[in-house]
Amino acid sequence: MRIKTNLALYGMLVPGIILTIVFHYLPMAGLVIAFQDYKPWLGFSRSPWVGLDHFRTAFTRPDALQVIWNTFIIACMKIIVNLAVPVLFALLLNEIRKVAFKRTVQTLVYLPHFLSWVILGGIITDMLSSQGVINKLLMPLLGLQPYLFLADGDWFRAIVVVTENWKEFGFSTIIFLAALSNVDPSLYEAAEVDGANRWQQTLTVTLPAIVPIIVVIGTLAMGSILNAGFDQIFNLYNPLVYEKGDIIDTFVYRVGLLSSQFGLATAVGLFKSGVGFVMIALAYFLAKRLANYRIF
């Protein structure tokens, strides 16, 4: 009887397992085309093998190398900013004792997280265009010349980092706020008895209390070292900034699907997945070591 009822548990997993095998593990098997001269009409089994040719091409083509570097640098900037800003914001918000104000702030800053990069890309490109509010109103107000920010690679990177942070910092703040609300109030009382002012309390009580969660989020973020954000870049960039703004994911899309170089695009994609996997595995290992983090 027991065994029969527990068998039902396995039955429930069947749909999920089938979907996962078909849509996630089959594509992993499809990675073999990174080592093939894949021809759609020949399929996986009959396309000729080319060994590491695609990887050699990828690592000698200047544009491919540039793309890998762009991805790395944009992702790194994002990781740092996306960790620092939410921590600071949570610390400041934690000082507010008026619950209504706190809640209003939270509600407003979480909102952009739920909007897609299609919408936000549309809004941002409009605002930054030559006719947009920034160039027509803000720049003259500051006594500056209008500038096409999205046509300049360096500005493009800055805009990508800032807008990503603008979209996500409120959401990331949630976790740090939760950690802050778990700090034992008696620690503050003790610090106060010892004569610590608020700044000293922040340094000696608040910060040490949230260091573990900062470490966890920071190490886990390392896993996305080659994820510079396809949706965002794709919706913001234009050929003028490909040199500094093109990332692995957008490159794979253009080379793979638009110019049908399946093998090369898959090789670059496999490189990204491989590095990503190593980094995530390392990150989980570190997070477990440093802060006793578990997925389940």
Place this chain on the structure above:
Amino acid sequence: MYYKSTGYRIFNVANIVFLSIISIACILPLIHVLAISFSSGLAVDANKVTFWPVEFTIDSYKRTFADSDFVGSFINSLLRIVLGVSIGIIVTVLTAYPLSKMEKLKGGKPLAWFFVFTMLFSGGLIPTYIVIQKLHLMNTIWAIVLPNALGIYNMILMLNFFRGIPKELEEASLIDGAGHYATLFRIYVPVSMPSIATIVLFITITHWNAWFDALIYLKKEQWPMSTLLQTLVKAPDPSQHMTAEEAMMLTERTLKAAKLFVGTAPILLVYPFLQRYFVKGMVLGAVKG
């Protein structure tokens, strides 16, 4: 009492002002687009519009809803959401329940990793595209509904919710002779309605926002609204090359703004409900004891 000191009072006022500015900065771009969408093309052209409509008109919305492609894409979006959410939530609940009972599920740990591994490593764009093609899912709605029907992140959230339910409930139900299916659907699902609602909202927003899969797998007339919007937004910016038609093109900005706002509106509508639940859900998923 530190908060009675002068220094802290000054800090407090500065802090409130700063946080207010940041909060407003988070929604100003949206308000700007809303203002453009309700303004006349002439006013937008003359750069009179910042955060309040000038020469108020709903023309751009009239034109948006008279556009049969746009209305069609809205219907496609609804179909995607209905199918995607119903299949998604069923698979998520069915997968999360057994995995939340590790002690009864022999081989549960490896099974859990079987799912989690897909978050860590993937075949990537091209192999996934080829698989969808080989399965003859191209140009069918299943190409955008099935591949991510089981969101692993949502599944882990659900799993943690289920774990929080007292064991006694399950034991009582099993002793009464109910099987696991009955226990799941008569006890667990009703008890965890708020959590399920949260995940339904998450899946709904994901499907509403998704655009790339439809772009590569479906024909234009099958596109959901976000994909259509994406191609509108990515269309060459008329203001970048100054042509004689500039003035006329600029009124396109009001139209674009209206469409962008229509794309945003459903999220603004569900946001209050989402807001009620998601903080708890997020924190549960991220920091566990």
